[in-house]
Amino acid sequence: MINLLHNEMIKLIAKKRIAVVTMIMAVLIAMFTYAQYKESERIKEKLGTTDWRTSLQQQIVDTQNRLNSSQISEEWRKQLQIRVTQQQYYLDHDINPAEPGAPTFVREFVENSIQLLLPLMIMVVAADLVSSEYSIGTVKLLLTRPVKRWKILLSKYMTLIFSVSLIMLLFGVLSYLISGLVFGYKGWTAPVLTGFTVEGGELNTSAVHLIPQWQYLLMESGLAWFVSLVAGTFSFMLSVLIRSTAAGMGVMLACLISGTILSSMVSSWKSAKYLFMVNLDLTGYLRGIAPPIEGMSLGFSLIVLSIWGATALAVSFIVFIRQDVY
DSSP, rough: OOOOOOOOOHHHHHHHHHHHHHHHHHHHHHHHHHHHHHHHHHHHHHOOOOOOHHHHHHHHHHOOOHHOOSSHHHHHHHHHHHHHHHHHHHHTTTOOTTSSSHHHHHHHHHHHHTTTHHHHHHHHHHHHTHHHHTTTOOOEEEESSSOOOHHHHHHHHHHHHHHHHHHHHHHHHHHHHHOOOHOSSOOOOOOEEOOOOEEETTTOOOOEEEEEHHOOOOOHHHHHHHHHHHHHHHHHHHHHHHHHHHHHHHHHHHHHHHHHHHHHTTTOOOOGGGGGGGGGOOOHHHTOOSSSTTTHHHHHHHHHHOOOOOOOOHHHHHHHHOOOOO
């Protein structure tokens, strides 16, 4: 198994997929850092101050003005009302929800990347772990070795787990280092509120409590790693089922994009909550964002993703062990 794993790691490094993903992330992080810097400058110029309380009060006023519009849907109105209540809670308790610094940027970047960007980066690595053996014709040579098929596939899946962990580490380090050049590297101990829940369309603050930002980041990173692993496992299954890497990536890309769209459109489709792509935004539960469908919770989404991941992994092994190679 060690030799198989070593062989798979050599293949992964030779393909330079990790290097490509790292460069893509570095460019995107630099772009988003610049965009956030320009936005903070715009707000400073508009309000004439850098005081976060003034900025937050203005956000509340702007949101309330949007609520007075008759052109927004009832569901979006509820989302805005929850946002106003949450912002007012931060203001009343004198806690800055966006403490300046690289840790805050990392936190917000993970929150905005967990549903699409991170799974896409993982897909780049996972989509051809098996299908590439067919496309370059090495699968027969691989399977004629005196090693059981399940061991061969297990070594590839262990490579995937390592890749997911490495990409998550690079994601966090690059976000911190690049954004810190603009926003500074302080803010690890800044207070963060968590424990918000949404019940019946109303924000419940009874379980809200303060934790340091480094602890919140650990919780958030753990959830992001889990989501990335499930998305990677699904891509891994497609790599086994579909022998074309391009086709497998296309199917996975369609699933991820449809999940982003469905999350904002499926409130009345109750059974959609069992789809894995609707449950990807796990960090939303930490922030107190209303789930796409009423009745969803962090525990529910973790169970749904675990079932989808376990099923995808089981299908991968069953098909790989039994399928004919020609």
